[in-house]
Amino acid sequence: MNPSTPAEPSADGRGDVLIHDPSLRDGHHAVRHQLGAEQLRAYAEAADAAGVPVVEVGHGNGLGASSLQAGQARLSDDEMLAVVREALTRSRMGVFMLPGWGTTANLRKAIAHGVDVVRIGTHCTESDLAERHLGFLLEAGVEAQGVLLMSHMAPPERLAKECAQLVSYGASAVGIFDSAGHYLPDDVTERITAIRAAVDVPVAFHGHNNLGMAVANSVAAVAAGATTLDACARGFGAGAGNTQLEVLVPVLERMGYRTGIDLYGLLDAADIAERHLMPAPPTIDSVAVVSGLAGVFSGFKTRVLDISRREGVDPRDVFFELGRRQAVAGQEDLIVDVALGLRQGRLD
Amino acid sequence: MNPSTPAEPSADGRGDVLIHDPSLRDGHHAVRHQLGAEQLRAYAEAADAAGVPVVEVGHGNGLGASSLQAGQARLSDDEMLAVVREALTRSRMGVFMLPGWGTTANLRKAIAHGVDVVRIGTHCTESDLAERHLGFLLEAGVEAQGVLLMSHMAPPERLAKECAQLVSYGASAVGIFDSAGHYLPDDVTERITAIRAAVDVPVAFHGHNNLGMAVANSVAAVAAGATTLDACARGFGAGAGNTQLEVLVPVLERMGYRTGIDLYGLLDAADIAERHLMPAPPTIDSVAVVSGLAGVFSGFKTRVLDISRREGVDPRDVFFELGRRQAVAGQEDLIVDVALGLRQGRLD
Numbered sequence: 001m002n003p004s005t006p007a008e009p010s011a012d013g014r015g016d017v018l019i020h021d022p023s024l025r026d027g028h029h030a031v032r033h034q035l036g037a038e039q040l041r042a043y044a045e046a047a048d049a050a051g052v053p054v055v056e057v058g059h060g061n062g063l064g065a066s067s068l069q070a071g072q073a074r075l076s077d078d079e080m081l082a083v084v085r086e087a088l089t090r091s092r093m094g095v096f097m098l099p100g101w102g103t104t105a106n107l108r109k110a111i112a113h114g115v116d117v118v119r120i121g122t123h124c125t126e127s128d129l130a131e132r133h134l135g136f137l138l139e140a141g142v143e144a145q146g147v148l149l150m151s152h153m154a155p156p157e158r159l160a161k162e163c164a165q166l167v168s169y170g171a172s173a174v175g176i177f178d179s180a181g182h183y184l185p186d187d188v189t190e191r192i193t194a195i196r197a198a199v200d201v202p203v204a205f206h207g208h209n210n211l212g213m214a215v216a217n218s219v220a221a222v223a224a225g226a227t228t229l230d231a232c233a234r235g236f237g238a239g240a241g242n243t244q245l246e247v248l249v250p251v252l253e254r255m256g257y258r259t260g261i262d263l264y265g266l267l268d269a270a271d272i273a274e275r276h277l278m279p280a281p282p283t284i285d286s287v288a289v290v291s292g293l294a295g296v297f298s299g300f301k302t303r304v305l306d307i308s309r310r311e312g313v314d315p316r317d318v319f320f321e322l323g324r325r326q327a328v329a330g331q332e333d334l335i336v337d338v339a340l341g342l343r344q345g346r347l348d
Numbered sequence: 349m350n351p352s353t354p355a356e357p358s359a360d361g362r363g364d365v366l367i368h369d370p371s372l373r374d375g376h377h378a379v380r381h382q383l384g385a386e387q388l389r390a391y392a393e394a395a396d397a398a399g400v401p402v403v404e405v406g407h408g409n410g411l412g413a414s415s416l417q418a419g420q421a422r423l424s425d426d427e428m429l430a431v432v433r434e435a436l437t438r439s440r441m442g443v444f445m446l447p448g449w450g451t452t453a454n455l456r457k458a459i460a461h462g463v464d465v466v467r468i469g470t471h472c473t474e475s476d477l478a479e480r481h482l483g484f485l486l487e488a489g490v491e492a493q494g495v496l497l498m499s500h501m502a503p504p505e506r507l508a509k510e511c512a513q514l515v516s517y518g519a520s521a522v523g524i525f526d527s528a529g530h531y532l533p534d535d536v537t538e539r540i541t542a543i544r545a546a547v548d549v550p551v552a553f554h555g556h557n558n559l560g561m562a563v564a565n566s567v568a569a570v571a572a573g574a575t576t577l578d579a580c581a582r583g584f585g586a587g588a589g590n591t592q593l594e595v596l597v598p599v600l601e602r603m604g605y606r607t608g609i610d611l612y613g614l615l616d617a618a619d620i621a622e623r624h625l626m627p628a629p630p631t632i633d634s635v636a637v638v639s640g641l642a643g644v645f646s647g648f649k650t651r652v653l654d655i656s657r658r659e660g661v662d663p664r665d666v667f668f669e670l671g672r673r674q675a676v677a678g679q680e681d682l683i684v685d686v687a688l689g690l691r692q693g694r695l696d
Contacts, residue, residue: 184567184599184602184603185564209560211563211595211598211599212557212560212562212563212564212591212592212595212596212599213563213564213599214560215559215560215561215564216533216560216561216563216564219532234631234632243560244560244632246634246637247559247560247632248560250559250637250641251532251559251560251561254532254641255532264664267634267638267664270634271633271634280628280631281631281633282631283582283628283629283630283631284582284592284595284629285622285629286594286615286618286619289594289595289598289615290615293598293602314612316612316615
């Protein structure tokens, strides 16, 4: 799609790490999906100049997700894709889609805009939901990856099985997302090792920083055989943010991995992101610590705080109980149940 | 000194980690040493309530350092020590001193205020500068620790030798500071292992977060045998900040270590710190990344930026060259040399 696509790192080159940058997609969560065209352009151009291999763009929840329920983006998918496509000369353009939010029609549109890499995401135990879309992309000849969200909720063997299934559907790469920022490095090592043993395609890791471990977890992932790492400028993303891109890259290079990214260009891009994209870089607040420990999707934050206040219970107790109940996105009703239960002392 | 000193973790209890909290000392660097009595009191009371074992207080550079050169603190050492002493019921009170900035007279005053733990810090290769003060404290019967700053500048064997020397002077514990935030976990493992092999006293690690590794480095330190970890609420400290206390503690507990600290109490203390002590929690900006990579003291930041602007050179080049020249605090004149050299192309 992109005539000047940079060379992929050699699949067997042990030292090569492919950086996938979702700043303009995951970062959208931190600004209620309100990035404008000038912001997208400024960052995409800077990332492109630095040689970031993949620049992902879109609503925080991916293609087709702009809605009252998930938050209405300032720009349409069409507008976002057009701006970023135009800004990129070397970097490949990526998009993300959650089946249910997005459909084949959205994929068609993205293809028309010249998307290079499409990621289809599902909950970590529901890879079958990606089958249709991965099949469609395979047929369309577009690079299609399958990624598993909230991956801490499944044991290594299960993740390996789900990843193998994604490959059978046509995924040319698979990945796990630490959506709740729950992992410690050994957790990542175990899971990536299991997945690597089960599939022959590149494996990606996407970290969040709730427990201050995003960079260390990413390093653990490549040490265990992952070859793609997600990271965002200044960690731009919901809650405690993602792995910080301009920190991760020089750390990897110092350890002997090669990213092909220019450090000063990357730092410039991160400065642009801080100045123009976000009100402030993400930090790890107390709610982020608790939701990371509890393994709860950080998107629950506002609702947990609101309901806890209303019911007069400690939001931290609510998070830990949601974690025990293995709550997943879409189960927001559980928050009220848990808060009421705590108020009535049923859970103590 | 403190009648209600909490029990120390058993020296041989493999799972116990003693948390040493310098928020009210290292954090001072982030606010030009301007914390007032109400701020010190609010945080000290909250840390005490959470069961934080040691609360360190003072000017960022320690006892006696308030000056035009290092920055004048809002409160005198006497005022700071009196407020914190009064606020603590269970936690022990710590102070820090750099020989040269502080003298025996300052130590006498701290003892009169009932200080429980005194740390004498020197550059990593100059432990002999701590001899007199450690000897004085030993005689006075006050717990005295020796800590090595900018410890990445010396190889493991040298640090081990310096630590053994600190013990010979009377230090009841020793430690290494990653003042520049330069370490990756393997660096820490190597150094703590070497020190543990050389001394029979508890070993401490004090991290900074320039490369996003403060928590991971601290975990590596305890895995290698350190039993004391420094950490600050929200990472409150200069530049990229210190290891984030309320993140580190639950991570340690999850890994099976015991800190004796109450999680909710600790999160409350961190919330108080964020609300009342700092303009904003520290984040990792581009200068912090570069100074961490270069291994340069982050206190150089303002001067490097000013001089680079004046001379029309890239401050990042200045940092890397300062790192190559192994610049240490006190060598601020080097910044001008380096900037001029870069401008004249002598260093390219």
